[in-house]
Amino acid sequence: MYPFNFAAGSENRASLFAALRVPGFDDRDSELIVGFDVRGAIPSDAGRLRYKILKAELSVFVENDLAFSYDPTPDPLASSYASTDPEYVADSDPSKPIEVWPVAFRGGFDTQSWQENSPFCNCNPITNAEGVRLAYPALLDNFQQPTDMSRQVREKLPGSPITVGRLFNSSNNELIPGALVPQGTRVRFNLLAGNSNNYVYLQNAMNKGVLLLSVATLEPTSGGPGGGTGGVTYPRIYTKENPTAQALTLAPQLEMTVAYTCAADFDGDDLVDDADFQIFAAAYNELLDARADLNLDGVTDDADFSNFAVAYDELVCPN
């Protein structure tokens, strides 16, 4: 998703960069959307509460060599503000982390209808590419309603990605923070590190049979496509179209462990017992937490406890 990508879905590498506070462009200007069809691996359309996500890890691989440095931690949003802004704070470590977000849509698209070669916008991106992208990195509320975070910096929107990537070499050793990142480096995202709304997003994706994720960064553009002079200092990621990625298994990868079980079995062991009650209680304490939302009204409250108690009395998941 980049306004000047006229070969969407067939590029053999994807640039990740920001156009901070540049009118006509989104802050998160060039992002990679990765999609995985899981319908061959798990039954779909069973209702999202049947899917208990025990592991969810996305890996993408760096295509460019020693172009940017490793930032393993989230940065304050205000570190991307103009340095003249009274709220500006300095970035305490080099570079910007690589982020992963849920994906939401405008223009009538949804998870099933949006394709990798779908257009950037229903518009002319040459004249205005700001706030119009059809698939965007989203902040989700407890009703799964999305906010487009593409212009998060200029709009000063609070909110965080699901998580930021940690970088590993081929021996599975984590890179040193601040180090320049070699070609082939694995960017690993623990998708369970996000909040409960992001967990529900994963459950909904299993229910639909398709998981889409946006990989993005607030690292400003430099050199090459995207403008500026000098060399590229932002990440580029191997796509599945890249011949090297195909030969060396460097295309984006998703590894998940999902228990397909009854709604009240929150830990996926086919029992509804005290361990599940503890998970229920944690969600209940948060209220605006849909992990244990057994009646699907967006909150976990007393009505859900009534449902849970029935299942708890049965102990074993019904077949």
Ligand SMILES: [Ca+2]
């Ligand atoms: Ca940082």
Ligand SMILES: [Ca+2]
């Ligand atoms: Ca930083």
Ligand SMILES: [Ca+2]
């Ligand atoms: Ca259980």
Ligand SMILES: [Ca+2]
């Ligand atoms: Ca509820």
